[in-house]
Amino acid sequence: MTFRCKMAVVIVGFLILGLAGCGSSRQAGIPNDVTLQEQSTIPPDTLGKHASIVFDSSAYHFGKVIEGQAYETTIYFTNQGPGDLVIELVTACECTKLDYTRLPVRVGKRSPIHIRYNSSGKEGPQIVDVDIIANTDPIVSSTKFYIDVVKKN
Numbered sequence: 618m619t620f621r622c623k624m625a626v627v628i629v630g631f632l633i634l635g636l637a638g639c640g641s642s643r644q645a646g647i648p649n650d651v652t653l654q655e656q657s658t659i660p661p662d663t664l665g666k667h668a669s670i671v672f673d674s675s676a677y678h679f680g681k682v683i684e685g686q687a688y689e690t691t692i693y694f695t696n697q698g699p700g701d702l703v704i705e706l707v708t709a710c711e712c713t714k715l716d717y718t719r720l721p722v723r724v725g726k727r728s729p730i731h732i733r734y735n736s737s738g739k740e741g742p743q744i745v746d747v748d749i750i751a752n753t754d755p756i757v758s759s760t761k762f763y764i765d766v767v768k769k770n
Contacts, residue, residue, distance in 0.1 A: 666700025670758040677762040698724035739766040
């Protein structure tokens, strides 16, 4: 099966399985306001080479936020190669909006993912998985963040 076929299967799987929202337990992420890109063009010098994503942290702790407030931050990852990183999709729950590069990330380069978490309707400790689908092995690279939503008085 070619890389593009594997990528299509993974993306369809995420779209089908991603029907749950944020919560206090691990749940599959679903796309929200993240559009499926048109098929990316993998640079010719990286064809057949996988990239390798290394996050600055395997888990992020963002502390407390009052219910109804939005929390914004940026996390970073590095492409440790050997090929250029081509991101197809970055997902999280429907309460989280993500902004990331649509351009290839060269080997050795660091890149941001901007996170905007909406705490409306949430209460207590929350765990949100952030998954990147790209030309990596395995195809999905993940990190997570923890945030504690305190009820409004």
